[in-house]
Amino acid sequence: xxxxxxxxxxxxxxxxxxxxxxxxxxxxxxxxxxxxxxxxxxxxxxxxxxxxxxxxxxxxxxxxxxxxxxxxxxxxxxxxxxxxxxxxxxxxxxxxxxxxxxxxxxxxxxxxxxxxxxxxxxxxxxxxxxxxxxxxxxxxxxxxxxxxxxxxxxxxxxxxxxxxxxxxxxxxxxxxxxxxxxxxxxxxxxx
Amino acid sequence: xxxxxxxxxxxxxxxxxxxxxxxxxxxxxxxxxxxxxxxxxxxxxxxxxxxxxxxxxxxxxxxxxxxxxxxxxxxxxxxxxxxxxxxxxxxxxxxxxxxxxxxxxxxxxxxxxxxxxxxxxxxxxxxxxxxxxxxxxxxxxxxxxxxxxxxxxxxxxxxxxxxxxxxxxxxxxxxxxxxxxxxxxxxxxxxxxxxxx
Numbered sequence: 001x002x003x004x005x006x007x008x009x010x011x012x013x014x015x016x017x018x019x020x021x022x023x024x025x026x027x028x029x030x031x032x033x034x035x036x037x038x039x040x041x042x043x044x045x046x047x048x049x050x051x052x053x054x055x056x057x058x059x060x061x062x063x064x065x066x067x068x069x070x071x072x073x074x075x076x077x078x079x080x081x082x083x084x085x086x087x088x089x090x091x092x093x094x095x096x097x098x099x100x101x102x103x104x105x106x107x108x109x110x111x112x113x114x115x116x117x118x119x120x121x122x123x124x125x126x127x128x129x130x131x132x133x134x135x136x137x138x139x140x141x142x143x144x145x146x147x148x149x150x151x152x153x154x155x156x157x158x159x160x161x162x163x164x165x166x167x168x169x170x171x172x173x174x175x176x177x178x179x180x181x182x183x184x185x186x187x188x189x190x191x
Numbered sequence: 192x193x194x195x196x197x198x199x200x201x202x203x204x205x206x207x208x209x210x211x212x213x214x215x216x217x218x219x220x221x222x223x224x225x226x227x228x229x230x231x232x233x234x235x236x237x238x239x240x241x242x243x244x245x246x247x248x249x250x251x252x253x254x255x256x257x258x259x260x261x262x263x264x265x266x267x268x269x270x271x272x273x274x275x276x277x278x279x280x281x282x283x284x285x286x287x288x289x290x291x292x293x294x295x296x297x298x299x300x301x302x303x304x305x306x307x308x309x310x311x312x313x314x315x316x317x318x319x320x321x322x323x324x325x326x327x328x329x330x331x332x333x334x335x336x337x338x339x340x341x342x343x344x345x346x347x348x349x350x351x352x353x354x355x356x357x358x359x360x361x362x363x364x365x366x367x368x369x370x371x372x373x374x375x376x377x378x379x380x381x382x383x384x385x386x387x388x
Contacts, residue, residue, distance in 0.1 A: 119203025
């Protein structure tokens, strides 16, 4: 018996006596005691607030919607941008250029509407990861490319300016990724 | 149920992707020729040769007699290992004066804004490229005629891509205007506007 108690068990476990489930009032009392012992910080409470996470989802959704529109208006221009990254096989460039903007749109709509919001967050995070890898590969091989994130028009820039823009785009994607993780905490809506 | 959360996440994501694919298909089907893309992009290497009588394997620039004839004295700027030659502004002026065919590889909108007179619009990134190349092949029985292709110069690769595709269907007198339309405009050469040559 003493060993059982030392192991953190009460006597009933050692004797194979089923323990009755804790009553709701007991659980509430335990939670109250724990929370009063470790009160959540204001920042933590703020970050965990579903409404604030919903705001993050709205912002991320708005950014993705804004990014998708120029690509949908000009698929050949976006295909050109995708091709410039020199990562995908030539045969896959058009299909990717056609589908990616619409995934951005539906992920953005999910984030903004709340319907399938977590799936929208997941998709945006996945796309951001792909964009980060694509930019990083081209930075690593010192191949300056236009990001193609919010515009399909080639910009008159020097290679050095393009490299600097790529670094900024990576930082921006990391920030958007943080918003994506945050938006996973937001409430989903069902219709 | 927490154990269902990954399944719901995967299902929801799949639904959104399927919706996106459907929307992309509808949008592309309804798009005009300037906005439409062929789903499977065909690179130069995948382009089937249209002329069985000609060798279509890539060869060094100027290796065939016809190509040499077209190239003439303008041997400077040859692209080593490529089946076309780069052309300087002066060479392009000379080819323009001799009535060579000019092809503009840029987007249609750029062509409308300004292009080399008599040039035809053959945008590499828009649908219908294969049809335009086939039409050109049918129109020109002599595939050694001089053809000048251009885009925006600098890092623009569209003219090289068009040159490669032309070469693969049998045209072996293709010259790439290295500095492209910006150089033409900068040298105050005549410029036409509108959708027609």
